[in-house]
Amino acid sequence: MIKEKISSCVHPSDGIVESDKEVELDATKAKLEKVREENEKLKLLLSTVLTDYKSLQMHVSNVIRPQHEASMELDINSHDDFCVDVSLRLGRSDLNVSKNVDEIDKISLDKISDEISEGSDKKRSALGLGFQIQSCEDPDTDPTMKLDYLSKDFKNTKADNKCISSRKDIKTARNEDHQEALEVREHPGLKKTRVCVKAPCEDPSINDGCQWRKYGQKTAKANPLPRAYYRCSMSSNCPVRKQVQRCGEDDTSAYMTTYEGTHDHPLPMEATHMAAGTSAAASLLQSGSSSSASLSYYFPFHHVSFSTTNAHPTVTLDLTRPNYDPNQLPAHSSLSFSSSSSDRPSPSNSHTLSFSGLRSQAPLTKYSQMAPLSHQTKLSGQQ
DNA sequence: CGAATTTGACCCGCGC
DNA sequence: GCGCGGGTCAAATTCG
Ligand SMILES: [Zn+2]
Numbered sequence: 045m046i047k048e049k050i051s052s053c054v055h056p057s058d059g060i061v062e063s064d065k066e067v068e069l070d071a072t073k074a075k076l077e078k079v080r081e082e083n084e085k086l087k088l089l090l091s092t093v094l095t096d097y098k099s100l101q102m103h104v105s106n107v108i109r110p111q112h113e114a115s116m117e118l119d120i121n122s123h124d125d126f127c128v129d130v131s132l133r134l135g136r137s138d139l140n141v142s143k144n145v146d147e148i149d150k151i152s153l154d155k156i157s158d159e160i161s162e163g164s165d166k167k168r169s170a171l172g173l174g175f176q177i178q179s180c181e182d183p184d185t186d187p188t189m190k191l192d193y194l195s196k197d198f199k200n201t202k203a204d205n206k207c208i209s210s211r212k213d214i215k216t217a218r219n220e221d222h223q224e225a226l227e228v229r230e231h232p233g234l235k236k237t238r239v240c241v242k243a244p245c246e247d248p249s250i251n252d253g254c255q256w257r258k259y260g261q262k263t264a265k266a267n268p269l270p271r272a273y274y275r276c277s278m279s280s281n282c283p284v285r286k287q288v289q290r291c292g293e294d295d296t297s298a299y300m301t302t303y304e305g306t307h308d309h310p311l312p313m314e315a316t317h318m319a320a321g322t323s324a325a326a327s328l329l330q331s332g333s334s335s336s337a338s339l340s341y342y343f344p345f346h347h348v349s350f351s352t353t354n355a356h357p358t359v360t361l362d363l364t365r366p367n368y369d370p371n372q373l374p375a376h377s378s379l380s381f382s383s384s385s386s387d388r389p390s391p392s393n394s395h396t397l398s399f400s401g402l403r404s405q406a407p408l409t410k411y412s413q414m415a416p417l418s419h420q421t422k423l424s425g426q427q
Numbered sequence: 428c429g430a431a432t433t434t435g436a437c438c439c440g441c442g443c
Numbered sequence: 444g445c446g447c448g449g450g451t452c453a454a455a456t457t458c459g
Contacts, residue, residue, distance in 0.1 A: 257430090257431065257432085258431075258432055258433080259432090259450095259451065259452075259453095260433095260434085260450065260451055260452080261432095261433075261434075262448090262449065262450070262451095264448090264449085265447090265448070265449095271449090271450095273450070273451075275451095277430095277431090285450095287450090
């Protein structure tokens with residue numbers, strides 16, 4: 045493309061031909077953009093499938109567990125192994141991963157791929173092109189990062205298991221864990237992904253459907269707004285942490301909740317949507333996606349600011365202001381995405397895309413399931 | 428009485 | 444090395 049442009053500068057006499065070429069170029073650009081959009085949609089779909097599958101797998105393992113209580117730990121480990129395999133295949137569909145991959149799952153994934161690409165070989169090749177462009181834009185990211193992340197997760201789970209098995213000397217176990225973390229940190233530029241939820245009230249924090257055990261509270265130096273630390277207590281070794289920070293004055297109940305990690309146990313059915321949304325976003329981050337598909341699939345009417353910083357890939361769901369634009373149809377949601385290698389995502393680098401309701405039916409029904417959650421967790425006590 | 432919360436102590440990485 | 448600050452632990456306390 046660049047070469048063509050250069051040649052058009054060098055040979056200004058061939059005006060007509062060059063303008064033809066320019067038109068062609070524009071058409072190709074438009075095509076590329078379309079293809080990229082397709083690619084993003086596909087990525088989101090894959091993340092969704094992965095998340096749903098994980099959730100289902102955890103439910104299944106939970107059902108089966110009572111029958112094989114002795115081999116519980118083994119089950120967990122093999123399950124994580126499985127996840128790694130799946131993610132590998134998701135990251136790069138052309139790699140044939142053997143191990144314990146379920147054939148049915150493979151078939152369904154292929155089906156989805158076909159569905160997305162509408163059976164067009166042309167589009168499929170274009171998909172690869174989209175990927176190339178993306179990695180050009182974002183050289184730091186790589187599809188294999190996802191694998192790295194998951195294997196890291198697996199390691200952490202193992203460390204936690206160690207923690208439990210030898211509760212005597214937590215210190216040594218903790219050291220092991222720490223060493224593991226250091227070892228993991230040596231993996232090129234990949235740290236824990238986090239999901240922030242900014243909300244006007246406590247609702248979202250109690251909406252996640254998990255039991256949270258408070259284990260600490262700190263007040264920041266600058267503003268003495270307390271920050272509480274919670275840990276998931278549904279499973280004894282669930283690695284998920286969350287911290288809730290008050291934002292604004294004492295009476296304004298604005299909270300910023302940050303989730304970190306992945307649950308290793310089934311979540312209540314009512315909570316899976318929220319979790320799927322957040323973890324799908326996290327998966328997108330891990331997959332090295334520099335731009336993001338419409339996460340508004342999960343959170344219609346709300347801003348989903350999706351920003352990558354050097355330190356922590358972070359998804360921020362801003363639920364403080366409903367995303368309602370009178371110029372738009374209600375089914376439209378806007379997704380503001382910013383990808384930046386600096387600590388502060390620059391506004392110039394971020395742009396807002398509006399989607400014409402990707403599957404406008406499904407998200408609405410799914411979203412409506414979030415409403416009854418508030419009272420579900422309320423009876424589990426204030427958090 | 429067991430489970431959850433509170434809260435000061437403690438740990439550890441980081442900058443000076 | 445030292446102090447600071449964010450994050451975590453665990454004894455004491457409260458809660459159900
Ligand atoms: Zn959990």
